[in-house]
Amino acid sequence: MKKLINDPQDVVAESVEGFGLAHADLVTVHLDPTFVVRAGGRVPGKVGLVSGGGSGHEPLHAGFVGVGMLDAAVPGAVFTSPTPDQIAPAIAAVDAGAGVLTIVKNYTGDVLNFETAAELADADGTTVRQVLVNDDVAVEDSLYTAGRRGVAGTVAVEKIAGAAAERGDDLDAVAAVAQRVVDNVRTMGLALTACTVPHVGRPSFDLADDEIEIGIGIHGEPGRHRVGLEPADVLTEKLLTPVADDLGLARGDRVLLLVNGMGGTPTSELYVVYRRARALLSERGVEVTRSLVGNYVTSLEMQGASVTVLRLDDELTALWDAPVRTAALRW
Amino acid sequence: MKKLINDPQDVVAESVEGFGLAHADLVTVHLDPTFVVRAGGRVPGKVGLVSGGGSGHEPLHAGFVGVGMLDAAVPGAVFTSPTPDQIAPAIAAVDAGAGVLTIVKNYTGDVLNFETAAELADADGTTVRQVLVNDDVAVEDSLYTAGRRGVAGTVAVEKIAGAAAERGDDLDAVAAVAQRVVDNVRTMGLALTACTVPHVGRPSFDLADDEIEIGIGIHGEPGRHRVGLEPADVLTEKLLTPVADDLGLARGDRVLLLVNGMGGTPTSELYVVYRRARALLSERGVEVTRSLVGNYVTSLEMQGASVTVLRLDDELTALWDAPVRTAALRW
Numbered sequence: 001m002k003k004l005i006n007d008p009q010d011v012v013a014e015s016v017e018g019f020g021l022a023h024a025d026l027v028t029v030h031l032d033p034t035f036v037v038r039a040g041g042r043v044p045g046k047v048g049l050v051s052g053g054g055s056g057h058e059p060l061h062a063g064f065v066g067v068g069m070l071d072a073a074v075p076g077a078v079f080t081s082p083t084p085d086q087i088a089p090a091i092a093a094v095d096a097g098a099g100v101l102t103i104v105k106n107y108t109g110d111v112l113n114f115e116t117a118a119e120l121a122d123a124d125g126t127t128v129r130q131v132l133v134n135d136d137v138a139v140e141d142s143l144y145t146a147g148r149r150g151v152a153g154t155v156a157v158e159k160i161a162g163a164a165a166e167r168g169d170d171l172d173a174v175a176a177v178a179q180r181v182v183d184n185v186r187t188m189g190l191a192l193t194a195c196t197v198p199h200v201g202r203p204s205f206d207l208a209d210d211e212i213e214i215g216i217g218i219h220g221e222p223g224r225h226r227v228g229l230e231p232a233d234v235l236t237e238k239l240l241t242p243v244a245d246d247l248g249l250a251r252g253d254r255v256l257l258l259v260n261g262m263g264g265t266p267t268s269e270l271y272v273v274y275r276r277a278r279a280l281l282s283e284r285g286v287e288v289t290r291s292l293v294g295n296y297v298t299s300l301e302m303q304g305a306s307v308t309v310l311r312l313d314d315e316l317t318a319l320w321d322a323p324v325r326t327a328a329l330r331w
Numbered sequence: 332m333k334k335l336i337n338d339p340q341d342v343v344a345e346s347v348e349g350f351g352l353a354h355a356d357l358v359t360v361h362l363d364p365t366f367v368v369r370a371g372g373r374v375p376g377k378v379g380l381v382s383g384g385g386s387g388h389e390p391l392h393a394g395f396v397g398v399g400m401l402d403a404a405v406p407g408a409v410f411t412s413p414t415p416d417q418i419a420p421a422i423a424a425v426d427a428g429a430g431v432l433t434i435v436k437n438y439t440g441d442v443l444n445f446e447t448a449a450e451l452a453d454a455d456g457t458t459v460r461q462v463l464v465n466d467d468v469a470v471e472d473s474l475y476t477a478g479r480r481g482v483a484g485t486v487a488v489e490k491i492a493g494a495a496a497e498r499g500d501d502l503d504a505v506a507a508v509a510q511r512v513v514d515n516v517r518t519m520g521l522a523l524t525a526c527t528v529p530h531v532g533r534p535s536f537d538l539a540d541d542e543i544e545i546g547i548g549i550h551g552e553p554g555r556h557r558v559g560l561e562p563a564d565v566l567t568e569k570l571l572t573p574v575a576d577d578l579g580l581a582r583g584d585r586v587l588l589l590v591n592g593m594g595g596t597p598t599s600e601l602y603v604v605y606r607r608a609r610a611l612l613s614e615r616g617v618e619v620t621r622s623l624v625g626n627y628v629t630s631l632e633m634q635g636a637s638v639t640v641l642r643l644d645d646e647l648t649a650l651w652d653a654p655v656r657t658a659a660l661r662w
């Protein structure tokens with residue numbers, strides 16, 4: 001195992017500490033238990049937004065803490081849910097009197113631990129609502145999930161809910177708009193290579209030199225099927241078609257197109273995928289009005305990409321466009 | 332070779348085309364010859380800034396075209412200099428009457444082709460000045476270079492020169508501040524894995540499972556020496572120490588610290604490196620007042636990282652902080 005780490009047990013703590021040092025203008029890091037909050041403390045009267053999950057998907061979630069997006073992120077061990085004892089203090093730290101919305105990717109451990117933390121917070125007088133992200137169309141149920149997995153669509157949920165909270169929407173309204181994003185966003189990904197969890201020390205799965213896994217999960221969970229080495233245009237169609245079909249995209253729809261790298265793929269290849277996905281949407285009469293291309297929800301050093309489509313309306317577009325100031329997303 | 336591409340001969344054109352579609356608000360793409368210019372056309376009276384070089388280092392350079400940074404980027408084939416016939420029209424496209432500064436990484440092919448292009452432009456009445464970036468302290472002379480190579484420090488040169496041009500500095504002043512960045516920036520990198528140029532189809536070099544190359548170039552050129560698998564803290568010291576020594580950093584200096592990923596390294600690992608580099612600078616009494624962590628000057632899917640230090644003063648800090656609006660750098 002070749003990695004730029006020290007003791008595998010320390011990688012999350014050391015990485016988060018470095019993150020806090022590099023972005024002290026944006027975030028404050030708490031180390032025991034580990035969570036990251038927006039710099040400057042609570043914003044009185046604003047709904048607090050908390051997300052989190054296993055580490056290894058950076059910049060998700062800590063990279064999205066800041067003005068216009070998350071108030072706190074709670075990183076677990078690599079590919080492992082954070083504990084309720086970590087999540088509850090993060091919720092408390094961002095409760096500014098208007099309640100807290102937790103944004104949880106649909107994995108059994110995350111759902112359970114965020115719910116337990118919400119009960120703890122509730123007992124302390126904080127109103128907590130939760131939205132579950134389950135945008136991955138590849139599989140129903142999987143290794144770590146009852147129902148669909150939450151993957152790259154999470155970025156859109158966090159950005160848009162963050163903008164709603166920032167403009168002063170109340171908890172019900174922020175939860176409603178977050179749910180509306182969930183209802184309108186779909187993703188599917190593929191992997192060219194596996195990834196290695198530091199404390200495991202060997203690749204999460206085997207993929208032959210001439211195999212590509214279609215429908216991969218962000219922890220290397222099995223997808224739909226394996227194919228041989230095919231051109232990017234063919235592979236992109238295998239991602240975009242199920243996404244567009246599941247969303248029921250219709251001629252005249254306007255969408256956000258997110259091409260997400262899994263961590264080890266060159267940026268240039270992501271734009272090759274973007275080019276084809278956009279052409280396929282155009283053939284369906286769907287207009288791409290907003291775009292995002294880059295590494296946003298990764299799987300360590302995995303090579304691969306996912307395609308996410310979010311159906312937009314005027315409000316979602318305005319919330320997407322609203323100012324954001326985080327380590328990984330800023331405009 | 333596993334890549335998300337179609338025909339290897341088309342990867343640059345298709346990627347640049349996708350880039351232009353995704354960022355039409357920021358850039359306009361010319362496809363024959365290929366170059367990328369800032370959207371909205373020439374800014375009358377502003378010095379034009381042009382950079383370029385072989386592709387495969389994305390987001391460099393096209394990702395830095397936009398307000399407050401480059402006016403044009405000229406991508407060659409992967410790891411191959413763009414031709415004078417490509418560069419000259421890019422220079423002409425951004426000449427707004429105040430002359431053009433070209434920012435060239437110090438590789439023999441790039442230097443030659445940018446100089447030829449400057450002569451062509453000069454014959455057409457455009458005043459062109461050039462600044463050479465040679466921040467890599469790893470080696471004097473190398474496979475493609477007489478003198479030091481230009482690597483991740485290029486980002487700082489482009490950002491700061493871009494800010495100077497944007498505020499209305501004349502050509503001499505923009506060239507002078509660019510040169511001042513070059514004089515105060517140093518970099519050294521390492522590789523955990525090689526990378527594969529699409530039209531070659533096999534890795535650029537061999538690196539055993541238990542070897543790390545210290546002082547690697549961004550094309551996989553040999554560095555100083557190979558070491559075994561060592562902790563990130565030890566490896567980081569092997570990068571930071573020669574950088575700091577070469578810069579002659581002194582107690583009380585203020586610096587920008589850039590930890591750059593080579594394309595295939597997880598973000599979390601870059602922050603582990605950042606944490607250690609920062610501690611080492613602190614031990615020397617050097618204050619990190621600005622930071623950048625991420626994939627900015629890459630080598631396709633290579634796993635590895637580089638450490639860049641730029642000695643700051645008030646003016647360089649203000650120019651670094653000035654607004655920038657590009658695909659890869661925005662604040």
